[in-house]
Amino acid sequence: MDMARLELPAERQVFSGRLGEVVHQTQPDGRVFELFRRPPGVRMIFIDGDRVLLTEEYRSEVNGIDLRLPGGKVFDDLETFTQARRSSADLTDAALRAARREAHEEVGLTVSGVELVTIARAGATVEWDLYYYVVREFTEASDGPQPEEGEQITTRWFHAAEVLDAVRAGRMSEWRSVGVLLGLVMPREFPYLFAA
Template identity: 65%
Template sequence: MTVSKELAESRVFSGKLGEVVHVPQPDGRVFERFRRPPGVRMVIIADGRMLLTEEYRDETGGVDLRLPGGKVFDDYESFASARAAGSMTKAAEEAVLRESQEEVGLLVDSPELITVAQAGATVEWDLYYYLVEHFTEAADGAQPEAGEQIAPVWLTPQEVLNAIQRGRMSEWRSVGVLLGLVFPQQFPGSRG
């Protein structure tokens, strides 16, 4: 069965970082979707360990263990322009270079796209996951944005698994990418 993605949509709400669109269906129903710019996450590996961050998150009301990363765009207009131009992967890779320096003080070389994880049918918010194995430390260290409380931490594969099992990671798409793609490829046999 062939399904056209070219259905006319109309914007019903627009904010700084997102929009709500309505897409009419052939049977008369209206499909509603929230769309926001994508984010990036980095799986940074060196010497058999993985770099994560301990980060205060408003949505959890506490400290969460996360893969380093951030927004690809700071506003919706920039996202819409890149989306129309079809240059999302290039923009995501540029964000990896920027966010790695800001969050963990690393200058990244040759990040490798692992996967793009989608949020679901009614929320369009993709996360681009990159493997980073080549980097140097930035001379001026990490430069987090105002208000960000981020502490880098290097963990062994077993420590990452223990953190996941104890519920210290609340971004479940990242947990899925780690358990389903990263651990089998980078740390075979560590899923015990």
């Protein structure tokens, strides 16, 4: 199938909130496909020697403290995201700017060198992409972290083996991040942990 000639289905918004929308896409045969779309996010994998930086933060979806990769939203609202999509803007550039901003705000680090590892897609019925960056070049920001109001975040460096232990113990609930860590980044960065 020639993807260059593939026509996107007609789309109609049936619900809109501050951070997401439900759309109906009419297929060529008349069937209606429903999906939820929200602006993309970024996640950063800070590596310092054999250590990885994780945040410990309260998350309502787990009703407790969860270990997470630092990150956040690329766009603060649905309207800004929709404008970027319609203008055919390169969302990768916006994601990189967001990664730099979130590194400063969430963990108090100024990044200089980043590597886009992957864009993790949520699935067919939920369009919510996460851009994952490996960060090896960073310095402490003079004004430290600047979390948003209501965010309860602390940061901690974990040795790579401790990250594996945390995953096995169920202390990380964002499974896309776990998949990127264990499937792409850690085997490359810490191969000794995965030797048979």
